[in-house]
Amino acid sequence: MTTPDAQSCDCDEAMLRLWEYLDDELGADQAARIRAHLDGGCVGCVKEHDVDMAMKVLVRRGCQEQAPAALRVRIHSTIAALRITTVAGPTTAEAAAD
Secondary structure, three states, X not given: OOOOOOOOOOHHHHHHHHHHHHOOOOOHHHHHHHHHHHHOOOHHHHHHHHHHHXXXXXXXXXXXXXXXXXXXXXXXXXXXXXXXXXXXXXOHHHHHHO
16 A cells, blocks of 8 residues: 555545546546556555456457347347337327227
8 A cells, every 4th residue: 555645646546446547537637646556556556457457458358249230230120110119109009008
């Protein structure tokens, strides 16, 4: 555990904000504080950072597959049908059933 200074943050803040840091969702000042903490050599936080980075790489690698063309067409058709039904409203038979 490192000691916080004006440029860094403590372990609690680093762990709380780590995913936001990895996803580039922090402002420049907050990201700099997390980076300073990690660069400061906090072994536990660096280890967690490395594990989380490995997880992101694995997820990204696993999400590169594309659905088969037939499945994609079926999904798009279903979405289009749902949009038409939603915009047009229920049919007379559907309204009578309610």
